[in-house]
Amino acid sequence: MATELLTDPATASRTKRTAAPSRWQRMRRDGSAIALVFVLPYVLLFLVFRIGPAIAGMLLSLVKYRITGTIQWRGLENFQRLFADSLFWNALQVTIVYTLIAVPLTVVVSLAMAQLCARSIRGIKVYRALYFLPVITSLITSGVIWQWIYSGDGPLNWFFSAIGVGPLPWLSSGAMVLPSLSLMSVWTRFGYDMLILLAGLLAIPREYSEAAMVDGASAWDRFWRVTLPQLKPALFFVVILELIQSFQVFDIVYVMTGGGPVRSSYSLVFFLYDQGFHYFDFGYASAAGVVLFAITLVVSLWQRRLFREDS
Amino acid sequence: MRRRLLPHLPLALVAVATVFPFYVMVVLSVQHGRPLSLPGSLLPIHIDFGAYAEALAGSDMGRWIGNTVAYSGISVVLVLVFASIAAYAFAKKRFFGSKVLFWTFIAMLMVPYHLTLIPQFILISKLGLLDTMTGLIVPTLANAQALFLMRQFIIGIPDELIEAAKIDGAGEVRIFFQIILPQCKPILATLGVFVFLWHWNDFLWPLVATRSPGNYVLTVGLYSLQAKDVSLAVTMAAAVITFLPILLVYLLLQRYFVRGVTMSGMK
Numbered sequence: 001m002a003t004e005l006l007t008d009p010a011t012a013s014r015t016k017r018t019a020a021p022s023r024w025q026r027m028r029r030d031g032s033a034i035a036l037v038f039v040l041p042y043v044l045l046f047l048v049f050r051i052g053p054a055i056a057g058m059l060l061s062l063v064k065y066r067i068t069g070t071i072q073w074r075g076l077e078n079f080q081r082l083f084a085d086s087l088f089w090n091a092l093q094v095t096i097v098y099t100l101i102a103v104p105l106t107v108v109v110s111l112a113m114a115q116l117c118a119r120s121i122r123g124i125k126v127y128r129a130l131y132f133l134p135v136i137t138s139l140i141t142s143g144v145i146w147q148w149i150y151s152g153d154g155p156l157n158w159f160f161s162a163i164g165v166g167p168l169p170w171l172s173s174g175a176m177v178l179p180s181l182s183l184m185s186v187w188t189r190f191g192y193d194m195l196i197l198l199a200g201l202l203a204i205p206r207e208y209s210e211a212a213m214v215d216g217a218s219a220w221d222r223f224w225r226v227t228l229p230q231l232k233p234a235l236f237f238v239v240i241l242e243l244i245q246s247f248q249v250f251d252i253v254y255v256m257t258g259g260g261p262v263r264s265s266y267s268l269v270f271f272l273y274d275q276g277f278h279y280f281d282f283g284y285a286s287a288a289g290v291v292l293f294a295i296t297l298v299v300s301l302w303q304r305r306l307f308r309e310d311s
Numbered sequence: 312m313r314r315r316l317l318p319h320l321p322l323a324l325v326a327v328a329t330v331f332p333f334y335v336m337v338v339l340s341v342q343h344g345r346p347l348s349l350p351g352s353l354l355p356i357h358i359d360f361g362a363y364a365e366a367l368a369g370s371d372m373g374r375w376i377g378n379t380v381a382y383s384g385i386s387v388v389l390v391l392v393f394a395s396i397a398a399y400a401f402a403k404k405r406f407f408g409s410k411v412l413f414w415t416f417i418a419m420l421m422v423p424y425h426l427t428l429i430p431q432f433i434l435i436s437k438l439g440l441l442d443t444m445t446g447l448i449v450p451t452l453a454n455a456q457a458l459f460l461m462r463q464f465i466i467g468i469p470d471e472l473i474e475a476a477k478i479d480g481a482g483e484v485r486i487f488f489q490i491i492l493p494q495c496k497p498i499l500a501t502l503g504v505f506v507f508l509w510h511w512n513d514f515l516w517p518l519v520a521t522r523s524p525g526n527y528v529l530t531v532g533l534y535s536l537q538a539k540d541v542s543l544a545v546t547m548a549a550a551v552i553t554f555l556p557i558l559l560v561y562l563l564l565q566r567y568f569v570r571g572v573t574m575s576g577m578k
Contacts (some may be wrong), residue, residue, distance in 0.1 A: 034483040035404035039412070045453040046416055053430035054422045069435075071493035106438065116322055127322045129565060130329055136557050136568065138512035140530040141550045145332045148339070148547075155335065158349040187329065192572055199573040248423060251514050253552055255534055269425050276429050277519055289426035300421045 019189030058293075060286035067280045078287035088288065090263055091271035094178065098267065099246040102182035106242050109186050110193035111235070115223075117194065118201045128198075131191040139188065146184045147171070150256075171257055174264035181252055181265060188252075189245070193238045200234030201227070240303045247295055268292055328335065336554070340547035345371040347543065362544035363552070369541070371524050372549065375532035382447055382517070382528050390506050391499055398461030399491050403473060413462070416455045420520050424515075432519050442522040457502050460574060464498040465491060501574065504560065504567040511557055529553040 024033065061079070064072045082088045117128055134142060148154050151171035160166025169182045204227065212222045228235075250269040253259060259266035259274070266274075268288065277283030325417055343361035345352070354539050366372055400406070431450050432441075440446030468491065476486045492499075514530040521527055524535065533549050561568060 019567040032404060032406035035400040035406045035409070038400035038404075038483075038487075039397045039409075041393045042453070042458065043412065044417075045393065045449075046419070046455075048453075048473070049431060049434075050419050050422075050427060050453040050455070051415070053427035053434065056430035056433075057426040057428075067433075113325065116318075116325075119318060121318050123319075124322075127326055128569075130326045132568065133333065133558075134329060136508055136512075136561050138514065138530050138557075139556055140512075140514050140533050141336075141553050142332070142544055144533060144550045145336045147537075148543065149332060149335060153347060153349065155349060155353065160319075182345065191329075195569060195572040196575075244423075248425060250425075254514075255377065255537070272425055272428075273515075276432075282429050282433065286426070286429055289423070292423050293426050296423050297421060 007153055011037055024245070057286050057289050060283050061290045063283045065282045067282070070102045074283065077283050079290075080292070081284065082287050087263070087266070088271060091266050091268045091288075092291075094264065094266055095247055095249065095268040098178050098182060098265075099243065099250055101179055102185045102246050102249075103239065103242045106186045106189050106193060107239055110238065113190060113194045114197035114201055115227075128195070131194060133191070134188045135191040137188070137249035140255050142184070142188055143252050146187075146252075150180055150184075153216075162259050170263055174261055177257055177261065177265045181249075181256065184252065184256075185246075189242070193242065196238055197231065197234050198232045201218055204230040236303070236306065240299060243299050244296055247292065247299075319328050333554075336438045336547050336550050339543055340551050341544075343542075343544045343548075345544075357382070362542070362548035365541075366536075366545045366548040366552065368538060369545070370549075371527065371532065372552065374525050375527050375529045376552070378444070378526060379511060379528040379530075380514075381444060383507050385444075386448055386451055386510045387503050387506045389448070389452050390457050391503055393452060394454060394457040394502070395465075395492065395495060395499065396487065398458055401458070402462045402465035402468075403470070415482065417459055420455050420459075428515065428519065431516075435520060441520065442526050442560055444526075447517060447526075447528075448521045450520075451510065451513075454506065457506065458500060461495070461498060464495060468494050495516075497570075500564070501567045501571045505566050505571045507560065508568075 040052065062075060064074045113131065117124060117131075149156055152167060153159070156170065159168035162170055169176055171177050208226045208230065209222055212226050213250075217225065248269050249267050250273065251275070252274075253265050253267050253270050257265045259270050269292065272285050272288040274285075275281045275288060335353070338355050340362050341355060341358045341360060342352055343359040343365070345357065345359075401409060435441050435446040435450065438446070440449075472490055472494075473486055476490050481489065512530060513528070514534070517528045517531050518534075521531060524532070526555050527535065530553065533553050535544075537546050
């Protein structure tokens, strides 16, 4: 109790002091000493488990290190190896193609669903609650279910066979596996993006739309000229979020295809995981991590620049 | 009548598509020992919970449930405690380096988790914490997002409240517990729900941080089941068991999920 009273400026000023207060005493009086105590656990956790490992990850990309061996400085050798490795280029290509399919699909579906859910009709809350269910489901659970949905004797192929177009090799053909994974990914994510866009939509003053309607603008015009510009910040946030998420795709690939068939769903993080925890080639895996970091950084900085131009 | 039903049509179609995979999961889980044939297998004519019994008895499922509850539960409590204490200091105190420190934490959000994965793995193996609950939990506690959201919320608490408590002679610790924390209930609930969700569904970190099947969490266990040659009904029963607690939390605390999403979207 005594120390607490001393940190309090009101009571501290009442105690008479003759000598000039030391720095520590000043800190105790203005409350910054206790503030340091309060942030200490977080600072330690962050240094040891986030900042330290992030720096270590970058340094590891410059060494050769396997779990049993010693650390050998190799400079940029890992990166030279990476850029000459067809497996890495394959992983990068898979990730980019997946992103190019999954992100636009998810954003368009989310935007359409947000528009539909913005109307106040009966039971709209039930719909919104249902759409959010896949978001809270673990990707492993979802993966187990969807693997069967896509399987040879699953419901999709039963349906497509019944109408005479199937069965289709959803996960077993190199050409179809990424679209199939993207489709599932839309199912797992649109509920989340939809909520963000819905919050953005509901924040647009009705007067704008009404004024446009008085001016004789069609629904389509109102969407392009009123809704979309107003929704830009929320839409932008969703696009960036989806880009970053897609570049880091791992769980669904791991559980549904194991990177196959013939590495046609072998993504960048899958490559990192494979090199790190299958071959225990930590330096090489970390080099892939640095590449992922560079990509994420470019996307984030691009986002910040666009935001600044906006405001 | 048609005018009233028409807007429901697209919403209902998407709802059916959204729910169908869950329906598949539940229906297949109660068709234990029955040969698969469509469309008959999708109609729950014979209901048999044998697959649940087999999933719970034939694997370490009971332990996975316990591990997952511990991993999520302990993490929620510790993240909320550490984040709220630190966030209070960052929100209401000026101290040397506070701004630099805070924005360093936030900048860490831009570093992909996967870059830190391998050093974290090496770190806990060197500390001898591989395949332990401590090694699983502690590295996940440095949660920048939790700190950020807590700080944003505490900034909004009026300074007058804190000043008044000071004049009444309350110390910093008391101010935190009796003034700040009670005000933080909504954000604590929102964050708590999300930290719970992240941990319950977490896969990659538990995959590398645990070794022996008895130490798996549900997601890793479910994956291992699927890789083993158990029947479809048993896998689906395990999927239901993994999903059910999250569904219950969602049904009870739905508004906190929604609030959490919209808050992160409004950064």
